[in-house]
Amino acid sequence: MEPQKEHPQHYLPYPPHAQQPADDEIDLRELFGALWKGKWIIIATTFVFAVGAVLYALSLPNIYKSDALLAPAESSSGGGLSKMAGQLGGLAALAGVNLGGGESSQTDLAVQVMKSRQFVEAFINKHDLLVPLMAAKDWDLANNKLILDEELYNPTTGEWLREPDGLRGATPTAQEAFEVFSKEVLSVNQDKESGLYTVSVKNYSPYIAQQWVNWLIEDINKVMRERTIAETSQNLAYLNTQLQKTAVADMQSTFYKLIEEQTKSLMLAEVQEEFIFKVVDPAVVPELKDGPKRALICVLGTLAGIIFAFLIIFTKFLITRKNSEHESA
Known part of the structure; x- marks a missing residue:
């Protein structure tokens, strides 16, 4: 007679119909x-x-933002120069002459120059913006003037009062001013559909915000115009020198065409104020705060x-x- 086997349930710690206790469950x-x-x-x-x-x-404090809508100027494409670049680009490169890369490259370059440390530093120094940029804390609407933080700057003596920190002394450095200007003040954006650019400036004073936008547009057009004048003048001097050295008629004809286009570019740069950007919608004094x-x-x-x-x-x-x-x- 076989021994009776115990049912497997006898070895279970809990009956099958029972649930194990859940001490960690939270009663709602x-x-x-x-x-x-x-x-x-x-x-x-x-x-x-x-x-x-x-x-x-x-x-x-209230922050005001003023902006201007800009369009790439026709001169930034070089006019006939961009067409000539396609036809004579190889020969121009062989001759060591830069004919330019068209409208988009020039305006993109101008935007990057506007955001660059060198341009911002020169802009701050030219218009004496270090104090209103680094020491302002609010704006007096009744008197239309900035309120300075006298713990940082003494407006009577013109002395900076903050504690030096490492390589940064009491007077804010150019790097500090650039960081504040590029992160908190200036913004440049492009509408991909229309190709237009928006230059915006934030400040405690709506009047200062508008003024700085106008100065930025004037200065970037001037800087890019001066760069083009210097570059084309150098190109013309080089082309004229090479023209005197060659006796090949075809090469002389090519040099004459290059000289003609460089001369046109130089003339446009010298006479046109809105060399890179044309103002479509100028900056105005904002009546409402941005933040x-x-x-x-x-x-x-x-x-x-x-x-x-x-x-x-x-x-x-x-x-x-x-x-x-x-x-x-």
Whole structure:
């Protein structure tokens, strides 16, 4: 007679119809109960955060943005020079003459020059913008003047008062001014569909914002015009020298065409003020502020208070639950 086999269920720690205890599961009713008990913590924390956000938003000064809409000037493409570049590009390159890469390359170069450290430093020095750029903290609407931070700069003596930090002394360096100007003041954007450019400047004063936009457009046109004049003058001198050295008629004809196009480019650069950019829509004094977004700051501050209060209550709930489990064990 075979021994009776025990049913496999006899070796199970729990009957098949029973569920294992889940000590780590959170009872939602307990959690909602904890939230209800901590409602005053939620209200108080949210109130504190909301008031703090409002006070912070009100303490921020208004920022105004002025912008101008620009179009690439016809002279930036070189006129007939770009067409000649396609026909004579190989010979010009052989002769060591740069005929230019057309409208897009010249305007793109001008944008990069405008954002460059060298141009920004020269722009700040030329118009004496270091103090309004680095020491201003607000704008006096009644008197139409910037309010300077006298902890950084003494307007009476013209002395910078900040503490030196490493290689950066009391007076802001050119690198500091460039960082502030490029990150917080200037922005240049292109509309890919229309090809037009927007140059924008932010400042505490709407009048200063408009003035700086106008100065930027004038200066970039002047810088690019002077570069073209210097380059074409150098090209003409080189072409004339090579023309005197060759006796081949075909090469002389090619040099004459190159000289003609370089002369046209030089004439356009010398007479045209809006050499790279033409102003489609000039900068105006903005009547409304661009920032800060005070309503958004208040909303985000209130939400942060609610989340922080929930975290406090949830943490207290978990700690209390752990302690009760240890006591029951």
